Amino acid sequence: MVNDGSNEQMLFDELKNLNSKIAFTPLANNENKGKGFALRHGVNAAKGEFIIYTDVDFPYTHKSFLKIYAALKNEIVDVAIGVRDEKYYKHLSKTRMRISKILRWFVKTFLRIPTNDTQCGLKGFNKKGKEVFLETTINRYLFDLEFIFGAAKNKLNIKTVAVELRADVQLSTMSNKILLQEFGNFLKIFVKSIINN
Numbered sequence: 292m293v294n295d296g297s298n299e300q301m302l303f304d305e306l307k308n309l310n311s312k313i314a315f316t317p318l319a320n321n322e323n324k325g326k327g328f329a330l331r332h333g334v335n336a337a338k339g340e341f342i343i344y345t346d347v348d349f350p351y352t353h354k355s356f357l358k359i360y361a362a363l364k365n366e367i368v369d370v371a372i373g374v375r376d377e378k379y380y381k382h383l384s385k386t387r388m389r390i391s392k393i394l395r396w397f398v399k400t401f402l403r404i405p406t407n408d409t410q411c412g413l414k415g416f417n418k419k420g421k422e423v424f425l426e427t428t429i430n431r432y433l434f435d436l437e438f439i440f441g442a443a444k445n446k447l448n449i450k451t452v453a454v455e456l457r458a459d460v461q462l463s464t465m466s467n468k469i470l471l472q473e474f475g476n477f478l479k480i481f482v483k484s485i486i487n488n
Contacts, residue, residue, distance in 0.1 A: 362450050
């Protein structure tokens with residue numbers, strides 16, 4: 292579990308309580324460097340045969356986690372990608388819904404990868420997937436897209452898995468500054484896709 296620069300006492304208290312119930316390794320970054328950076332920190336430290344990542348509020352159902360795990364264990368895939376159905380959009384503001392659908396259109400139109408739902412926050416992979424994941428460089432939201440693009444380029448065995456949000460989940464908003472940065476990151480991935488053709 293990676294703390295990406297938060298200094299909230301409540302978080303530390305919750306982690307201490309959680310660590311008394313299940314075994315995990317707490318990691319911390321001194322400053323917030325973004326979800327992609329934090330996950331590379333955690334994935335690099337992970338020792339298991341399979342790695343499954345998600346957000347600290349565990350927004351997806353337990354059944355969804357088990358489906359990702361089953362795909363890795365029983366179906367011999369390198370990467371299991373959570374994909375969301377239309378019900379997901381009921382949890383979003385109108386602005387975030389539009390942004391999500393526009394990104395999916397761009398991915399479907401311009402990139403040759405197995406899914407246009409690249410931003411689902413539940414994914415799993417084996418050691419081959421881990422190697423590709425650790426090669427990503429984007430520190431914020433589009434690290435997911437960069438990872439899937441890299442996995443497809445390296446011809447890993449990829450499977451999409453239908454997942455569901457918990458009924459009570461509250462999703463965060465995104466600032467205009469981050470949106471602009473992520474548009475730049477999309478363009479970098481798009482240029483890579485042209486070069487690799």
